[in-house]
Amino acid sequence: LRKNNAGNFFEIVYKVVRQVPKGKVTTYSAIAKYLGVGRGARAVGWAMRDCRHSDVPCHRVVRSDGFISGDPESANERALKLSKEGIEVKDNFVDLAGSFYDNFRLKT
DNA sequence: ACTATGACTCCCA
DNA sequence: GTGGGAGCCATAG
Numbered sequence: 001l002r003k004n005n006a007g008n009f010f011e012i013v014y015k016v017v018r019q020v021p022k023g024k025v026t027t028y029s030a031i032a033k034y035l036g037v038g039r040g041a042r043a044v045g046w047a048m049r050d051c052r053h054s055d056v057p058c059h060r061v062v063r064s065d066g067f068i069s070g071d072p073e074s075a076n077e078r079a080l081k082l083s084k085e086g087i088e089v090k091d092n093f094v095d096l097a098g099s100f101y102d103n104f105r106l107k108t
Numbered sequence: 109a110c111t112a113t114g115a116c117t118c119c120c121a
Numbered sequence: 122g123t124g125g126g127a128g129c130c131a132t133a134g
């Protein structure tokens with residue numbers, strides 16, 4: 001999965017993000033690693049930023065520190081959503097220890 | 109085709 | 122333990 005990123009990178013990322021179950025969160029680096037890019041967390045961030053798919057829970061993707069990055073307004077919205085899903089959110093920080101998820105599957 | 113930018117991360121002081 | 126700087130991927134201009 002190293003050559004599929006020819007414009008389809010976003011789609012791949014969305015597919016992966018969709019695998020995150022409700023009540024769990026993942027990180028940019030986890031997705032990047034899963035895709036094989038390793039240090040391409042930033043690119044994943046771009047995919048999230050451009051996420052226009054309604055079925056992509058981009059709010060379940062946070063930073064490796066558990067911080068919900070992005071514009072404060074958007075971040076706050078996502079934080080609220082996460083808290084509604086049962087995730088403990090504190091000042092735009094989520095508890096990765098209890099809600100981290102990285103068991104993705106490439107085939108759907 | 110090249111440079112600049114960004115919802116990120118890791119390493120070193 | 123904290124803070125600052127460099128690195129990496131993909132996209133947009």
